[in-house]
Amino acid sequence: MTKQPISLEAVLQQEMGLTSFRIGQKEIISDILRGQDVLGILPTGSGKSLCYELPARILQGKVLVVSPLISLMMDQVKRLKAKQFKAAVAINSFMDFPTRKAIIERLDTYKLIFVSPEQLQSQSFINRLLQINIDLFVIDEAHCISQWGHEFRPDYQRLGPIITALDNPVVLALTATATNYVQRDILTSLNRPDIQKHIYPMDRENIAISIQHVEKEDDKNQVIASYLSARPVPTLIYFTSRMMTEEVASRLLNQFPHRRIAYYHGGMDQVDRISIQQQFMNDQIDIVCCTSAFGMGIDKSNIRLVIHYHFPYQMEAYIQEAGRAGRDGQDSVSLILYSKADEILPRRIIQQELPSEQVVSAAFQILKNYAEQGISIPHSSEEIETIFQMNEVQWRFFYYQLEKHDIIVNNAILFHHETWTDAYRQIQSFIQERIQLKENKLQSMLQWVNETVCLRQTLYSVFQPTYKQPTGQCCSNCGFELNKWNPSINSIEKIFYDSWEESLRSKLLIGAEYETK
Amino acid sequence: MLFNGIILTCTEVIKDTRSSSAIYHLLTGKKGIQTVHDARLFELERFYGIYPGLDKKIFTDRMDDLTTEGYLIRSKQADHSYLLSPFGKDWLIHHQAGLPFDDYNGFSYSKMDNEFYQGILLLIQTYTNSYKQHFSFIPLIDNRDVTQSIKAIYRVHKKISDAKMLEGLYDELHHVLRKTNPLAAKLFVDRLTGYKDYGLSISQLAIAYDLSKEDVQLFLVAVVHLFITEVKQNKLPILSQLLQYCSMETSFITASAEKTNAMMQLGMTIEEIAERRKLKQNTIYDHIVEMALIDSDFSIKPYVSEHEFQAIESAVHTCKSLKLKTIKKAVDHQISYFQIRLSLTRIHLSKSDERREVHDKTTDFT
Ligand SMILES: Nc1ncnc2c1ncn2[C@@H]1O[C@H](COP(=O)(O)OP(=O)(O)OP(=O)(O)O)[C@@H](O)[C@H]1O
Ligand SMILES: [Mg+2]
Ligand SMILES: [Zn+2]
Numbered sequence: 061m062t063k064q065p066i067s068l069e070a071v072l073q074q075e076m077g078l079t080s081f082r083i084g085q086k087e088i089i090s091d092i093l094r095g096q097d098v099l100g101i102l103p104t105g106s107g108k109s110l111c112y113e114l115p116a117r118i119l120q121g122k123v124l125v126v127s128p129l130i131s132l133m134m135d136q137v138k139r140l141k142a143k144q145f146k147a148a149v150a151i152n153s154f155m156d157f158p159t160r161k162a163i164i165e166r167l168d169t170y171k172l173i174f175v176s177p178e179q180l181q182s183q184s185f186i187n188r189l190l191q192i193n194i195d196l197f198v199i200d201e202a203h204c205i206s207q208w209g210h211e212f213r214p215d216y217q218r219l220g221p222i223i224t225a226l227d228n229p230v231v232l233a234l235t236a237t238a239t240n241y242v243q244r245d246i247l248t249s250l251n252r253p254d255i256q257k258h259i260y261p262m263d264r265e266n267i268a269i270s271i272q273h274v275e276k277e278d279d280k281n282q283v284i285a286s287y288l289s290a291r292p293v294p295t296l297i298y299f300t301s302r303m304m305t306e307e308v309a310s311r312l313l314n315q316f317p318h319r320r321i322a323y324y325h326g327g328m329d330q331v332d333r334i335s336i337q338q339q340f341m342n343d344q345i346d347i348v349c350c351t352s353a354f355g356m357g358i359d360k361s362n363i364r365l366v367i368h369y370h371f372p373y374q375m376e377a378y379i380q381e382a383g384r385a386g387r388d389g390q391d392s393v394s395l396i397l398y399s400k401a402d403e404i405l406p407r408r409i410i411q412q413e414l415p416s417e418q419v420v421s422a423a424f425q426i427l428k429n430y431a432e433q434g435i436s437i438p439h440s441s442e443e444i445e446t447i448f449q450m451n452e453v454q455w456r457f458f459y460y461q462l463e464k465h466d467i468i469v470n471n472a473i474l475f476h477h478e479t480w481t482d483a484y485r486q487i488q489s490f491i492q493e494r495i496q497l498k499e500n501k502l503q504s505m506l507q508w509v510n511e512t513v514c515l516r517q518t519l520y521s522v523f524q525p526t527y528k529q530p531t532g533q534c535c536s537n538c539g540f541e542l543n544k545w546n547p548s549i550n551s552i553e554k555i556f557y558d559s560w561e562e563s564l565r566s567k568l569l570i571g572a573e574y575e576t577k
Numbered sequence: 578m579l580f581n582g583i584i585l586t587c588t589e590v591i592k593d594t595r596s597s598s599a600i601y602h603l604l605t606g607k608k609g610i611q612t613v614h615d616a617r618l619f620e621l622e623r624f625y626g627i628y629p630g631l632d633k634k635i636f637t638d639r640m641d642d643l644t645t646e647g648y649l650i651r652s653k654q655a656d657h658s659y660l661l662s663p664f665g666k667d668w669l670i671h672h673q674a675g676l677p678f679d680d681y682n683g684f685s686y687s688k689m690d691n692e693f694y695q696g697i698l699l700l701i702q703t704y705t706n707s708y709k710q711h712f713s714f715i716p717l718i719d720n721r722d723v724t725q726s727i728k729a730i731y732r733v734h735k736k737i738s739d740a741k742m743l744e745g746l747y748d749e750l751h752h753v754l755r756k757t758n759p760l761a762a763k764l765f766v767d768r769l770t771g772y773k774d775y776g777l778s779i780s781q782l783a784i785a786y787d788l789s790k791e792d793v794q795l796f797l798v799a800v801v802h803l804f805i806t807e808v809k810q811n812k813l814p815i816l817s818q819l820l821q822y823c824s825m826e827t828s829f830i831t832a833s834a835e836k837t838n839a840m841m842q843l844g845m846t847i848e849e850i851a852e853r854r855k856l857k858q859n860t861i862y863d864h865i866v867e868m869a870l871i872d873s874d875f876s877i878k879p880y881v882s883e884h885e886f887q888a889i890e891s892a893v894h895t896c897k898s899l900k901l902k903t904i905k906k907a908v909d910h911q912i913s914y915f916q917i918r919l920s921l922t923r924i925h926l927s928k929s930d931e932r933r934e935v936h937d938k939t940t941d942f943t
Contacts (some may be wrong), residue, residue, distance in 0.1 A: 332778035
């Protein structure tokens with residue numbers, strides 16, 4: 061590949077202005093530069109991005125990064141540009157067509173290219189990538205292949221063949237959370253059995269874990285209110301429903317009119333999402349009520365408190381979300397609010413993520429009729445919904461399964477009696493298996509939430525044999541107390557202006573020199 | 578309140594001659610002949626395309642709410658059609674004055690308003706950060722055209738200090754904002770992003786001012802339209818440069834159509850133009866229809882003879898339909914789809930015809 065330059069430390073210093081590598085970074089980067097495929101598992105906030113940002117400045121060819129969240133990659137590119145690395149670009153479906161076309165035409169002028177997995181499904185895009193020589197293929201948040209892959213992100217599952225189509229560049233798969241099972245999933249899906257594994261303990265010693273059991277929903281609001289008034293620090297509050305983020309945000313605003321509170325979820329428009337994210341990054345908002353859409357990869361150094369209003373359905377998701385806290389290394393708290401009633405919804409949602417047995421059976425019958433009569437599959441999701449009784453998520457899953465079993469090829473239905481009987485049986489049992497798996501994961505989560513021994517020990521034991529000594533308090537089962545937690549507080553209150561003129565002057569920095577702000 | 582006001586105003590003139598989707602299409606700026614025609618017919622051009630992102634469900638829910646609350650009455654004559662109730666009429670009379678209806682100019686501005694607005698936002702973010710020597714800020718806007726315009730403006734004014742530019746911008750913004758609805762001015766200012774000071778999102782504004790998100794959106798569009806009007810009328814040097822860039826970029830299709838028109842004036846045939854511009858003939862047809870739709874002085878005579886036009890017009894009336902296929906079947910087969918589309922931009926239906934069309938379930942305006 062490339063000649064190894066003077067020393068990696070020198071490049072780190074020169075290119076990024078950083079003095080030393082953090083744990084694992086140098087080992088991973090050296091392997092990559094040697095042409096070795098790598099699976100890197102490093103804790104949240106430990107600097108995984110650097111493992112490809114630095115090679116992008118060293119390698120001759122391009123670095124392609126597959127990233128699951130559009131807002132995440134856009135933010136990362138903006139920050140790279142802000143740090144004077146202009147050769148980074150993110151291509152996604154939110155771009156208007158001319159912009160995207162212009163970027164793809166000039167693709168060879170970039171070094172670091174972020175794409176959504178959907179973008180990689182386009183053959184013409186792959187052809188374009190083949191012209192520009194990809195040296196390194198990065199899969200960020202690689203657990204998506206397994207954790208969500210089957211249900212939500214079939215496109216993440218299709219990366220294996222794409223890597224082959226791109227003439228097998230070096231592969232780097234990164235994640236903060238992967239059990240042995242998930243690691244195997246990743247290797248199988250990418251077809252990289254000989255990948256070099258760099259696995260580091262992923263426990264976060266500066267995050268204290270507290271689980272509080274409450275009777276009913278309203279108790280949760282009271283606990284939150286008590287935390288927020290006692291410890292006004294940058295806070296994230298996680299919900300599983302979009303509506304609840306809005307509801308609780310407006311309730312908190314009523315209760316604390318002088319605190320800066322907002323909500324964030326995937327149903328908001330793009331500009332608003334960026335604006336909330338940036339306000340939070342910029343310390344203009346202290347509290348964000350959000351769904352899991354706000355999370356993965358968010359890198360704000362001083363989040364002190366992460367509250368789970370609803371617990372996530374998997375330990376991995378919890379570790380990801382709680383891992384937003386204390387990225388500057390200072391003591392922080394993860395608080396889970398749990399009431400018995402919270403268990404009902406997740407069960408239902410798991411069932412709804414996949415089509416039921418009857419629905420699949422009926423769908424096969426419909427498809428058979430279509431094949432016999434030469435009818436093509438409808439396009440609109442409304443038609444799909446009425447004809448097949450599947451929502452969009454279920455349909456995407458089902459469609460992917462049909463493709464996998466060669467029942468649908470290039471959008472056309474191929475009927476063979478034998479393959480169909482076989483496929484039918486396999487798909488049905490696959491669905492059962494997935495549901496079972498998810499329910500098991502939920503079950504372990506529930507078991508952990510109700511644990512009576514040390515929460516740190518039980519949480520991390522699934523992933524690794526040991527964990528580090530916590531720097532602050534350990535967990536609520538080891539005697540965590542709120543009043544022993546003393547985060548530095550620089551609570552800023554909202555500024556109210558009397559008139560829009562005054563506010564406009566302040567925004568435009570008119571007479572800023574004379575102001576004492 | 579503003580959203581309600583607009584719906585009520587539209588219903589007041591449209592009455593039950595159209596289903597409520599006509600209002601939805603109007604507000605979202607649907608580019609069909611029927612919607613453009615409606616905007617003209619009912620003199621609602623100013624609302625055309627002022628809310629392109631409006632969700633259909635939010636709209637229908639609001640229609641239902643307005644009905645439950647007694648502002649609207651469901652029409653007995655036609656499905657999904659509404660009439661203004663006396664209560665609704667009364668409300669409108671009392672609130673009209675406080676709402677910025679007159680600031681809208683959707684028909685002319687809806688193509689460029691968003692880009693112009695994004696330009697203002699980015700311009701202010703750029704100059705405030707530059708003034709503070711902070712060159713690594715994260716820009717609020719990604720759109721490449723907008724970014725290019727701001728870069729160009731920044732380059733042109735290189736010799737002027739950032740402080741002077743900000744003062745200039747302040748004067749221009751102030752000049753316009755003091756003419757607008759005071760609430761709208763507040764929303765506009767709070768949404769601006771400065772140096773380390775990100776503007777509020779739509780939902781934050783909605784919470785802060787106790788408005789619906791739709792109202793916030795519509796108030797902002799009203800301000801932006803007033804800005805465009807003021808920039809066109811007055812000499813606001815910085816903003817008029819911005820507007821120039823925006824109208825240049827966004828009128829792209831129209832510019833292309835104009836080019837077609839210019840070549841037409843030179844006596845070139847459609848085939849020749851297509852050949853020369855390396856475009857499909859159908860694209861050239863689209864240009865011509867587009868020009869006819871937008872410009873009521875545009876003459877369609879070179880493409881449709883008087884005789885052909887009459888044939889098409891009478892087919893529309895006998896078939897009671899604006900559907901291309903239906904009309905095509907009813908006329909001489911030598912008349913092309915292009916000629917029909919072109920003629921439709923010039924056919925005005927009498928009121929009674931329209932009523933019949935709405936009640937005739939088989940007609941379909943697409
Ligand atoms: N060697 C280093 N020295 C100093 N700071 C570093 C170093 N490496 C990374 N960082 C900083 O650490 C922060 C977190 O990095 P990054 O976002 O890459 O974490 P991550 O491992 O991807 O976390 P997550 O799993 O949450 O996505 C960043 O702000 C980055 O600039
Ligand atoms: Mg990351
Ligand atoms: Zn413990």
